Amino acid sequence: MDRPEAPSSRTKSAEIIGNNDDILINILVHLPEKSLLRFRKVSKHWLYLLSSPYFSRCLNQTLKFPSALFLRAPSSTYKQPKYYFLWLDEKPVRDPSIRSLTFVDESAGIRILQSCNGFLLCRSNNKIGEYDRNYYIYNPTTNQYTTLPKTSIRIPNTILGVVLAFDPSKSVHYKVVFVRSSETSPNLYQLEIYSSETKLWSFSTELPRANYSQGVYCYGCIHWMTNSGTLLCFDVDQERFQEIPMPEIPGDWNQQVNCRYFREFGGRLHLILTSGKHSTRQFDVYEMEKDCSGWFVKYQVDLSELISAYPEMTLSNCHPSDWDYHAFRVLAVVCKENEDSFMVLHITGKVISYSFKDKTHTLLHDFAPGCTDTEGCTIFESDDAYPYMGTFAIV
Numbered sequence: 001m002d003r004p005e006a007p008s009s010r011t012k013s014a015e016i017i018g019n020n021d022d023i024l025i026n027i028l029v030h031l032p033e034k035s036l037l038r039f040r041k042v043s044k045h046w047l048y049l050l051s052s053p054y055f056s057r058c059l060n061q062t063l064k065f066p067s068a069l070f071l072r073a074p075s076s077t078y079k080q081p082k083y084y085f086l087w088l089d090e091k092p093v094r095d096p097s098i099r100s101l102t103f104v105d106e107s108a109g110i111r112i113l114q115s116c117n118g119f120l121l122c123r124s125n126n127k128i129g130e131y132d133r134n135y136y137i138y139n140p141t142t143n144q145y146t147t148l149p150k151t152s153i154r155i156p157n158t159i160l161g162v163v164l165a166f167d168p169s170k171s172v173h174y175k176v177v178f179v180r181s182s183e184t185s186p187n188l189y190q191l192e193i194y195s196s197e198t199k200l201w202s203f204s205t206e207l208p209r210a211n212y213s214q215g216v217y218c219y220g221c222i223h224w225m226t227n228s229g230t231l232l233c234f235d236v237d238q239e240r241f242q243e244i245p246m247p248e249i250p251g252d253w254n255q256q257v258n259c260r261y262f263r264e265f266g267g268r269l270h271l272i273l274t275s276g277k278h279s280t281r282q283f284d285v286y287e288m289e290k291d292c293s294g295w296f297v298k299y300q301v302d303l304s305e306l307i308s309a310y311p312e313m314t315l316s317n318c319h320p321s322d323w324d325y326h327a328f329r330v331l332a333v334v335c336k337e338n339e340d341s342f343m344v345l346h347i348t349g350k351v352i353s354y355s356f357k358d359k360t361h362t363l364l365h366d367f368a369p370g371c372t373d374t375e376g377c378t379i380f381e382s383d384d385a386y387p388y389m390g391t392f393a394i395v
Helices: 009-018 021-028 033-039 044-051 053-062 304-309
Strands: 068-072 083-087 097-099 110-116 119-124 135-139 144-147 159-166 174-181 188-195 200-208 216-218 221-225 230-235 240-245 257-265 268-275 282-288 295-302 329-334 342-347 350-355 361-366 385-388
Touching: 021 044, 021 053, 033 044, 044 053, 068 110, 068 329, 083 361, 110 159, 110 385, 119 159, 135 174, 159 216, 159 221, 216 257, 216 268, 257 329, 268 329, 329 385
Parallel strands: none
Antiparallel strands: 068 083, 068 385, 083 097, 110 119, 119 135, 135 144, 159 174, 174 188, 188 200, 216 221, 221 230, 230 240, 257 268, 268 282, 282 295, 329 342, 342 350, 350 361
């Protein structure tokens, strides 16, 4: 009788890996999220493994940078909010997908308010009846979502800003901070905070009236730009405020300062200011210190070569001192250690990546081919871009 063949060394290695969760997780965290989504269907054990908080924490230690952008399409074009999905791998995209968010049925559609470490903060798009609006935390990688419970306050149109605070490197839980009118004083606002850990709302400190519509979460704090020339920072865990001065600007700028970009991307907070007193083709990119103590210049940018390649960026009907004399929008600042860092710019209907190191640019997609009306080709603003980062964190 023939002796049965001994299992090959390859089979033995596969069995060792398959039976050791630590080895398996160490391999899986380095795979693209599309593969991980397929592997969730291999077995119940793999589904359990890939859905566990431990795997989510390991994955977020490797996927540190968003790989794509959601770009909000012009509202005049569609009745419901629609979003392009654009990969940032520096390869031209022939036809980026465009779709509405349909993870839940909302007659007026769903609007993205913020992206935060793989989660999207969304709300129903109905424009009247603040209390009737629903707010959602959505994971586009797993298509899972949760609906925030209603608060006890029923005063209409009192919400002045909403910010999601989620850092998977510190906790699997998140908080959502609402800025709303104070019930005690017409001259104050109040913070109301929802915790995914307790599933409860709580009231925090009162704060002076200001524009809190553009809050940015980074380094454990929510940052708001104030009209007094400072940055108001709210430590979400400590529920404590501090003021941080804005970067020093040249004295001859006077009050002609325009904020081109104030966003978080890949765990870093960046700021771009320009002035009509100086050419808007040259500017600095500031980065916030990790301890939130102040700013430093990360990059110095000169777009002269880019403008020479795209002369239509210069608006002939504008004065050189106008902030929009050179028509461009900064959609993202992608800063990578030991790799080429770049900006994602929107110019004359196109979205391009622009290298900080060698000043080269790569077309990502032309959204308005053949468009000659420069103003009409400006489709996206900076706050129309929301980073996408794959995560298996549970909402």
